[in-house]
Amino acid sequence: MNYRHAFHAGNACDVAKHALLVDLLQALRAKPKPFRVLDTHAGLGSYVLASSEAERTGEWRQGIGRVADVTEGPLADYAAMVRAAGFPDIYPGSPDLARALLRPEDRLVLCELHPEDHATLRARYSRDRQVAVHLRDAWEAVEALTPFPERRGLVLIDPPFEKPGEFDRCAAALARLRHRFRAAIIACWYPIKHRAPVRAFHAALQEAAVPDCITAELLLREPTDPSRLNGCGLLVANAPHGFAGRAEAILGALVPRLADAAPGAGCAITRITPE
Ligand code: SAM
Numbered sequence: 001m002n003y004r005h006a007f008h009a010g011n012a013c014d015v016a017k018h019a020l021l022v023d024l025l026q027a028l029r030a031k032p033k034p035f036r037v038l039d040t041h042a043g044l045g046s047y048v049l050a051s052s053e054a055e056r057t058g059e060w061r062q063g064i065g066r067v068a069d070v071t072e073g074p075l076a077d078y079a080a081m082v083r084a085a086g087f088p089d090i091y092p093g094s095p096d097l098a099r100a101l102l103r104p105e106d107r108l109v110l111c112e113l114h115p116e117d118h119a120t121l122r123a124r125y126s127r128d129r130q131v132a133v134h135l136r137d138a139w140e141a142v143e144a145l146t147p148f149p150e151r152r153g154l155v156l157i158d159p160p161f162e163k164p165g166e167f168d169r170c171a172a173a174l175a176r177l178r179h180r181f182r183a184a185i186i187a188c189w190y191p192i193k194h195r196a197p198v199r200a201f202h203a204a205l206q207e208a209a210v211p212d213c214i215t216a217e218l219l220l221r222e223p224t225d226p227s228r229l230n231g232c233g234l235l236v237a238n239a240p241h242g243f244a245g246r247a248e249a250i251l252g253a254l255v256p257r258l259a260d261a262a263p264g265a266g267c268a269i270t271r272i273t274p275e
Contacts, residue, residue, distance in 0.1 A: 001114050003162040004114070004117070005043040005044065005160075006044060006054060007054070007057045008057065008059055009043075009044075009047035009091050009093060010047065010054075010059070010060030010064035011062065012059075012062055012063040012220055013063075013189075013218070013229060014063060015064050016216075016218040016232055016234070016254055016258075017094070017158070017189045017232065017234055018092075018094065018097055019075055019254065020187070020216055020234050020236075020251075021097060021156065022077055022078045022097060022101070023246050024154055024185055024236070024240065024243065025098060025101040026101065027240035027241075028106075028153065028185070031152075033150070034105040034106050034150045035150055035154070036106065036108070036148040036150045036152075036154075037102075037107070037109070038109045038141070038142070038153070038155045038156070039094050039098060039108070039109070039110050039111070039156045039158070040138035040139075040141055040155065040157050041111070041138050041156075041157065041158045041159050041160070042093070042094065042111060042121055043093045043095070043112065043117060044093060044117050044120050044121060045110070045120070045121050045124045046090055046092055046093055046095075046124065047090065047091045047092075047093060048090060049088060049089060049091055050089065063258065064087065065088075066257045066258060067082075067258070068082050068083060068087045070253075075250060075253050075254065078250075081097060081100055084100070085100070094158065095110050095121065095124075098154075098156075099130075099131060102130055107132070107150070108130060108132070109145055110131065110134065111134045111135075111136045111137075111141045112134075112135065113136065113137055118133070121133050138159065142155065142157070143176070146180060146184065147181035147184070148181070151183055153184060153185070154184065154186075154187065155177060155181075156188075156189075157186070157189070158188075161190070167190065167197050167201040167204075168204070170201065171201055171208065173188075174186060174188060174205060174210055174213075174235070174237060175208040178210045178237055183238070185238050185240060186235075186236070187234055188237075189233070189234055190233050190235065191229055192217065192219065192223050192229075192232055192233060193227070193228065193230060194223050194224065194225075194226040194230070195223055201235075202272050205235070206272060210237065211237075211273055211274070212273060212274070212275040213236070213237045213271075214236055214239055214243075214270065214272060215235050215236070215270050216233065216251055216269050217231060217232070217251075217267060217270070218232055218251050218254060218255065218258070219231035219259070219264055219265055219267065219268075220258060220262060221259065221264050222262070222263055223264070234247075244269045251267035251269075252267055255267055
């Protein structure tokens, strides 16, 4: 396991993922019944932006560094949460964002396989009775820890895409989980380096007839150079009511801040499979 999210936390694609994640969590909070969140690839939970890892790449400066000052419009809630978490010293990962939106009756389950990152994550939430932290393989955990006892909630699948076959593993996990736990909202992040693997991922979901999948994609530039992270997508299955419109507004507000008016920059919300 070579990937460490500390080098990339708060970059443009993290910002897109987390701004959409906040909207999905707010939709779950809008109903009184308890919910659970399973974050299958959790990372550290929170990131120090003065760390040597974050300083080495400086990626956060072209990401959250351009968004954290927003106080109005579709990014306002997310940006306020980032400031409340301690920006510009700290950037909250998906576990901290989810934790901040739990009510007392809600639960958060985190899986992280990197031993050091798992130890950091476990220590972070060791006194928190609403959070469970597992040193566990995501692909095994997504089977073992679902469906939730609450019967509602969100599964976030956010692999590092450092080894081949990650798109296939995501498609297979989505298909099985959608079948076994229809009530869950499932969000799966993916990189857009070039178009071919993304098209194949969407085609796999269509061939498996995984119901009710939409994608929210942000392009920082035309995805022609596969050695660069040119954008990202969030595949959302069983999206809450009105999510597509809100996602368009969120990503539309990010494009002018993150994409430097590069050719091919933009965003798109696309229905991949029917309800
Ligand atoms: N979800 C986090 C966030 O948004 O703040 C970022 C997660 S990062 C992209 C991916 C994480 O998955 C890394 O910390 C990596 O160590 C972990 N990981 C990689 N393979 C895994 C596996 N099979 N099971 C669980 N965690 C894994």
